Amino acid sequence: MFSIFRNNKIAIHPVSIWINLELSILKQFAALFASLDQTNKTIEKVGYLKEYFREASDQDKLWVLALFSHKGPRRQVNATLLRRWSAEAANVPDWLFEESYHVVGDLAETMALLLPLPEYSQQEDLSYWMAFIMSLGALGESEKKEAILSAWNTMTPQERFVFTKLMTGSFRIGVSQSLVTRAVAEVTKIDKAIVAHRLMGNWQQGDTSFRKLILEENDEDNLSRPYPFFLAHPVDKPEDLGQPAAWLAEWKWDGIRSQLIVRKGKLYLWSRGEDLITDKFPEFQQLLQQLPDGTVIDGEILPYKNEKPLSFALLQTRIGRKNLTKKILNDAPVIIKAYDMLEFGGADIRETSQGERRHLLEQTVASANSPVLIVSPKITFATWDELHKERATSREKLAEGIMLKRLDATYQVGRKRGDWWKWKIDALSIDGVLIYAQKGHGRRADIYSDYTFAVWHEGLLVPFAKAYSGLTDQEMNKVDAFVKRNTKEKFGPVRTVKPSLVFEIGFEGIQESNRHKSGVALRFPRILRWRLDKKVEEANTLDELKELLQIYQNAEKA
Amino acid sequence: MNEPKLIQFTNNGLYCPIADIYIDPWRPVDKAVISHAHADHARWGSKHYISHPDGEGILRQRLGEDISLQTLPYRKSLSINGVKISLHPAGHIIGSSQVRLEYKGEVWVFSGDYKLENDHFCVPFEPVKCNVFITESTFGLPIYKWIPQEEIFQQINSWWKHNQDNGKVSILFTYALGKAQRILHHLDHSIGKIFVHGAVWNVNEALKMNGAILPYVQRVTPETAREDFAGSMVIAPPSALGSPWLKKFKPFSTGMASGWMNLRGAKRRRAIDRGFILSDHADWPGLLQAVEGTGAQCIYATHGYTASFSRYLNEKGLEAHEVQTQYEGERAEITDVSSSDENQKEQ
Numbered sequence: 001m002f003s004i005f006r007n008n009k010i011a012i013h014p015v016s017i018w019i020n021l022e023l024s025i026l027k028q029f030a031a032l033f034a035s036l037d038q039t040n041k042t043i044e045k046v047g048y049l050k051e052y053f054r055e056a057s058d059q060d061k062l063w064v065l066a067l068f069s070h071k072g073p074r075r076q077v078n079a080t081l082l083r084r085w086s087a088e089a090a091n092v093p094d095w096l097f098e099e100s101y102h103v104v105g106d107l108a109e110t111m112a113l114l115l116p117l118p119e120y121s122q123q124e125d126l127s128y129w130m131a132f133i134m135s136l137g138a139l140g141e142s143e144k145k146e147a148i149l150s151a152w153n154t155m156t157p158q159e160r161f162v163f164t165k166l167m168t169g170s171f172r173i174g175v176s177q178s179l180v181t182r183a184v185a186e187v188t189k190i191d192k193a194i195v196a197h198r199l200m201g202n203w204q205q206g207d208t209s210f211r212k213l214i215l216e217e218n219d220e221d222n223l224s225r226p227y228p229f230f231l232a233h234p235v236d237k238p239e240d241l242g243q244p245a246a247w248l249a250e251w252k253w254d255g256i257r258s259q260l261i262v263r264k265g266k267l268y269l270w271s272r273g274e275d276l277i278t279d280k281f282p283e284f285q286q287l288l289q290q291l292p293d294g295t296v297i298d299g300e301i302l303p304y305k306n307e308k309p310l311s312f313a314l315l316q317t318r319i320g321r322k323n324l325t326k327k328i329l330n331d332a333p334v335i336i337k338a339y340d341m342l343e344f345g346g347a348d349i350r351e352t353s354q355g356e357r358r359h360l361l362e363q364t365v366a367s368a369n370s371p372v373l374i375v376s377p378k379i380t381f382a383t384w385d386e387l388h389k390e391r392a393t394s395r396e397k398l399a400e401g402i403m404l405k406r407l408d409a410t411y412q413v414g415r416k417r418g419d420w421w422k423w424k425i426d427a428l429s430i431d432g433v434l435i436y437a438q439k440g441h442g443r444r445a446d447i448y449s450d451y452t453f454a455v456w457h458e459g460l461l462v463p464f465a466k467a468y469s470g471l472t473d474q475e476m477n478k479v480d481a482f483v484k485r486n487t488k489e490k491f492g493p494v495r496t497v498k499p500s501l502v503f504e505i506g507f508e509g510i511q512e513s514n515r516h517k518s519g520v521a522l523r524f525p526r527i528l529r530w531r532l533d534k535k536v537e538e539a540n541t542l543d544e545l546k547e548l549l550q551i552y553q554n555a556e557k558a
Numbered sequence: 559m560n561e562p563k564l565i566q567f568t569n570n571g572l573y574c575p576i577a578d579i580y581i582d583p584w585r586p587v588d589k590a591v592i593s594h595a596h597a598d599h600a601r602w603g604s605k606h607y608i609s610h611p612d613g614e615g616i617l618r619q620r621l622g623e624d625i626s627l628q629t630l631p632y633r634k635s636l637s638i639n640g641v642k643i644s645l646h647p648a649g650h651i652i653g654s655s656q657v658r659l660e661y662k663g664e665v666w667v668f669s670g671d672y673k674l675e676n677d678h679f680c681v682p683f684e685p686v687k688c689n690v691f692i693t694e695s696t697f698g699l700p701i702y703k704w705i706p707q708e709e710i711f712q713q714i715n716s717w718w719k720h721n722q723d724n725g726k727v728s729i730l731f732t733y734a735l736g737k738a739q740r741i742l743h744h745l746d747h748s749i750g751k752i753f754v755h756g757a758v759w760n761v762n763e764a765l766k767m768n769g770a771i772l773p774y775v776q777r778v779t780p781e782t783a784r785e786d787f788a789g790s791m792v793i794a795p796p797s798a799l800g801s802p803w804l805k806k807f808k809p810f811s812t813g814m815a816s817g818w819m820n821l822r823g824a825k826r827r828r829a830i831d832r833g834f835i836l837s838d839h840a841d842w843p844g845l846l847q848a849v850e851g852t853g854a855q856c857i858y859a860t861h862g863y864t865a866s867f868s869r870y871l872n873e874k875g876l877e878a879h880e881v882q883t884q885y886e887g888e889r890a891e892i893t894d895v896s897s898s899d900e901n902q903k904e905q
Contacts, residue, residue, distance in 0.1 A: 037822060037826065038822075038825055038826060038830075038831065038832070038833070039831065040829055090700060092700050093870075093873065095869070096699075096700060096866060096869075096870060099699065099863070099865075099866045100699050100700060100701045103699060103701065103821075103863075104701055104821055104823070105821075105823050106822070106823075109821070109822060110701065113700075113701040113702075113703070113820070114700055114701055117703070440823075441823075442822075442823060442826070443822075443823050443826035443827050444823060444827070445821060445822070445823025445824070446821065446823060446824065447823075447827070473827060
């Protein structure tokens with residue numbers, strides 16, 4: 001039986017913890033995390049992962065795969081408690097903890113740095129600590145506290161950081177699934193596409209092993225398993241793609257990209273983020289009767305009424321709801337716009353051509369004859385000029401642009417250049433004035449990098465959007481220096497700054513909103529560029545912003 | 559009614575009205591006591607300077623060969639209008655001083671930049687008893703707790719060795735004045751050749767004129783053959799990061815030695831391969847220890863996390879204040895040189 005008190009403590013001199021010759025296994029994982037975190041070179045990331053997969057035990061490897069696939073344990077300890085206990089142990093007042101947190105930009109890292117240096121060391125592996133973490137849920141508060149404090153007291157700051165992240169269920173890492181897949185494939189010498197497929201689906205760390213999941217063939221488990229999604233890179237000039245006749249064009253819809261699976265009398269729905277979302281969309285259960293076993297369709301879930309897509313915001317009202325009431329189902333009806341067919345008659349058809357798959361898709365959808373499954377229409381065009389004209393109508397169709405797929409393309413794994421391209425419409429944009437700034441998180445920690453922008457209305461600046469991406473590091477440093485020198489007031493972590501900088505803010509959509517002072521809410525706002533050429537007075541007005549809203553609403557009503 | 563304060567905080571910098579001298583002023587003045595030669599403390603244009611002799615060469619190099627400069631060894635004092643002025647080791651970089659002012663039995667100390675850990679290169683910090691202590695607080699938050707430098711140098715040396723084994727040149731970015739020499743002193747010279755950027759070379763030469771003993775290094779010049787760099791260590795200022803100057807070292811691995819490397823965010827922002835936590839400033843325990851060592855009841859915090867640090871001291875029962883100055887601490891090390899120059903222009 002696992003006991004949280006098994007922990008072999010080894011007393012050490014405080015200084016010697018830094019010169020630990022023997023790497024504990026948790027340390028190995030913490031070091032992997034740190035290495036991945038610090039480099040932005042793909043080849044190095046894969047190298048670190050491979051090194052880890054070669055050395056770690058099967059048990060630890062499985063944990064790492066689970067963690068990278070967002071299948072880690074749920075939060076076992078309330079972050080507020082952890083925060084209180086660490087502040088207590090560090091002997092810092094709450095406000096100082098808070099100040100430190102604003103500078104560090106990460107809660108687990110703040111705790112790891114504030115805690116006093118450890119008096120002991122530990123030599124346990126990742127699996128041990130994961131079991132430790134999962135056992136915490138059953139403990140009472142004071143037992144929990146004691147267990148965690150003594151664990152912290154055996155760990156270096158780097159180990160503590162990773163351990164605390166795992167405890168709070170906030171473990172994220174800047175490594176794409178495809179890099180992990182590549183590393184596993186290269187170490188195990190199994191084809192990458194096969195590894196990618198095996199890593200997908202509804203497996204849990206507790207009910208499989210590294211051997212079963214990755215190394216063995218097991219068709220029974222594969223019932224619910226989706227295929228890795230094929231994703232497109234952006235293209236600016238379709239003219240570069242050659243002859244129009246070689247391409248299939250369709251609308252790029254703004255919904256939830258998903259995979260519908262019907263196998264052995266069961267229906268599964270997966271999102272591209274690899275969440276099983278079958279239960280969120282009960283209206284698709286009827287397809288179980290209408291589609292034959294062994295069918296997998298790639299498509300987009302869209303809110304849809306009277307043969308028209310509705311705004312994505314409507315879909316958001318459904319996501320995250322525990323109870324889907326009749327009212328919600330009525331207010332936000334959904335359908336699947338089908339793009340592609342990956343499995344037909346139980347056979348994986350990803351190697352057949354785009355044209356052939358499209359043909360099978362049309363056939364299948366036609367014979368299903370269901371109101372909730374519609375083939376995404378082809379856009380017919382003879383020249384790129386014609387397609388330019390079609391694309392200009394995207395916004396009124398509530399599409400994000402056009403997808404271009406080579407007619408002889410296979411269905412590939414992940415984001416690949418060559419056969420699929422997305423040709424998006426330009427973002428809407430408006431010039432806003434920087435009025436509030438706040439320090440960021442992660443790589444923007446301790447830099448004023450999260451901004452609120454305002455537009456003019458009757459001589460006053462009204463905030464309309466928050467954005468924190470889009471500037472280069474150099475620009476961010478400059479804005480940071482500006483904020484520090486031009487602060488008017490401080491409200492906790494927020495600083496109000498002298499209105500003087502103008503930025504062009506881009507966004508994908510706009511909605512009426514009574515929760516915002518400006519009366520509008522933007523979708524995906526981001527900084528397009530710093531308008532050094534513009535004075536504050538030249539920023540846009542609220543009326544101009546509302547004109548964009550009008551255009552949008554008309555499109556929806558049309 | 560009352561005597562004026564011994565040191566006042568003015569638009570030109572810290573000012574002693576009785577002696578009519580400034581300490582580390584940021585505008586040209588008549589008489590300036592300089593704590594050390596870093597650019598945010600030693601500024602161009604004053605008529606007369608007073609500083610520690612170890613920094614004379616570098617001060618002249620930076621402010622002009624013909625400046626009027628009086629040197630004052632540690633613990634020797636000079637008197638101006640009844641104010642006794644003396645310099646005391648700050649342990650920050652070679653020739654760095656705390657400035658002590660005494661008048662009618664009242665003592666004020668300005669710390670300049672300092673660290674408590676003995677780096678075995680410059681004269682170590684000495685606490686100076688005083689009534690009022692004006693201190694830096696660059697790393698004035700409890701998240702900053704330094705690792706002993708032995709461990710950091712071991713990390714740097716093994717990183718170098720590792721790169722060498724993998725056919726890579728190691729390029730370490732750090733301040734040209736101070737930390738570069740501290741690192742040169744502690745590198746394991748048996749591993750391989752050490753090269754320095756011209757900026758580091760010039761500082762080395764100036765320091766040697768004042769008697770600093772530095773290990774043998776080679777200067778990177780346009781003539782140096784590419785093959786010469788194989789397996790070597792190159793020390794360069796942060797401004798070289800991302801510049802075409804780096805091309806000739808390919809393939810290479812980059813590292814940065816700075817107190818800011820304590821935070822993941824700062825590390826990730828500078829696309830560098832390795833961060834080493836090494837600072838010439840006091841960490842949080844160091845600042846508290848320094849304050850305690852002075853016995854001062856009144857504290858002014860001049861730069862860094864001044865608000866947090868002074869609030870914390872207030873809660874501990876000391877009278878502490880924040881002061882606005884233009885000192886940057888180690889900030890310049892991770893901010894782009896271009897932007898920090900512009901900040902100065904904005905003033």
